[in-house]
Amino acid sequence: RKEVEQDPGPFNVPEGATVAFNCTYSNSASQSFFWYRQDCRKEPKLLMSVYSSGNEDGRFTAQLNRASQYISLLIRDSKLSDSATYLCVVNMRGRDDKIIFGKGTRLHILP
């Protein structure tokens, strides 16, 4: 099983719709979780951290399910500008303090 797995998509979603993607991780010792956004030919940028209790930032909601070892990202009222690749990032604290990026989920918002 890969350390961090995401559905690569693409997700083609009409503007205004709600879309959600999940990311699963294999190591139960994982401690910190993030969603990064990457536009085409640009560097990744932090979208939001994911907290144990779940967190919301405007139209974006992130949740963590430790029992099932996945995190999710929900985007409400999607905008054309939300079109991007969404990268799931997991930090496994411990001796190595590893940071693992998923391969990303591509999202296309359709007008």
Add this chain to the structure above:
Amino acid sequence: DTGVSQDPRHKITKRGQNVTFRCDPISEHNRLYWYRQTLGQGPEFLTYFQNEAQLEKSRLLSDRFSAERPKGSFSTLEIQRTEQGDSAMYLCASSLGTSGSREQFFGPGTRLTVL
């Protein structure tokens, strides 16, 4: 601009040549990371520094790759005897603090093409 900078932005080289990339992190950031990204993939971790100490190296980092951060500020990544498989975007990121739980700020990357 006080963000992470990388130089050069693009590098085209012939197989077998050596290349060196530079990363200047955000000035007060302790941690500096190097990643490699190919089309359709997420960034793959290569190595990271805590100040001037290199704390971890990925198995992806073969003997042909070496990274330094001599004064705990800028870092260089050198690839010796480049191969076509080295063609990728090389990303540098920095973060504040002493753990991987902090936000990473990425530079624009150096795109390497090995002919």
